[in-house]
Amino acid sequence: MNKISMLEAPADADTPVRSRGRRLATAVTALAALVLPMTSAAPAHAVTRKVDVYYGHPNYEVHFIGTVKPKGPTGYTVEGELNAWCGAGAATAQSVNLRYAGSSKSWSHKAFWCDDMPQHLTFEGTRKSGETVEFQVGATSQPFNLYGYGKKMVYDIGTS
Numbered sequence: 001m002n003k004i005s006m007l008e009a010p011a012d013a014d015t016p017v018r019s020r021g022r023r024l025a026t027a028v029t030a031l032a033a034l035v036l037p038m039t040s041a042a043p044a045h046a047v048t049r050k051v052d053v054y055y056g057h058p059n060y061e062v063h064f065i066g067t068v069k070p071k072g073p074t075g076y077t078v079e080g081e082l083n084a085w086c087g088a089g090a091a092t093a094q095s096v097n098l099r100y101a102g103s104s105k106s107w108s109h110k111a112f113w114c115d116d117m118p119q120h121l122t123f124e125g126t127r128k129s130g131e132t133v134e135f136q137v138g139a140t141s142q143p144f145n146l147y148g149y150g151k152k153m154v155y156d157i158g159t160s
Contacts, residue, residue: 046070046160051080053098053135055150059087060139062096062150066121073129073159076102079122084139086114096139097147102127103134103154114139132156 048069055062066080084096094114098121099107105127112119127133138149 045158047156047158049155049157051078051135051153051155053137053150053153055137055139055141055148057139057141057148059089060094060096060141060148061085062137062139064098064121064135064137068133068135068155068157070157070160071124075124075126076133076157077122077124081118081120082110082112082137083118084112084114085117086139092140092145094140094145096137097149098135098137099149100125100133100135103132104128107136130159 046069048067051064051066051068053064062082062084064080064082066078068076068078071077078100082096082098086094086096095111096114096117097112098110100110101107102125108125110119110121110123125133132154134152134154136149136152138147140146141148
């Protein structure tokens with residue numbers, strides 16, 4: 001009796017077994033190429049970003065460290081710690097400010113007296129669909145008790 005190997009064609013087939021296996025693998029690969037891109041593109045990307053904004057002045061230091069994450073396509077949630085050091089000698093009570101906004105919107109503010117630091121903050125904001133979120137901190141460090149601010153930081157958080 002002759003033994004037939006898996007690579008040899010059976011007597012009643014017109015195609016070797018190896019060729020049938022290759023055709024099956026090709027068909028599976030083609031099907032996967034059609035199906036996989038459709039399923040992986042479905043969810044929009046959402047990213048939680050670390051927020052780190054700072055303002056430094058000879059008599060003031062303000063720092064916010066926290067996170068920002070999307071809340072749907074037009075919202076976001078912020079959580080973190082606002083801390084400040086304000087030097088002595090000011091004629092009036094001094095305050096610090098965290099301002100934030102969607103990139104096309106006007107600033108919203110969280111302001112506190114220097115004596116009330118640190119503050120743990122959790123809040124929500126709005127933005128246009130998918131736009132970035134901006135943050136900046138400052139203190140009443142300018143003449144006439146006006147605010148001075150640090151660098152504006154921009155965060156791309158996507159949508160959820």
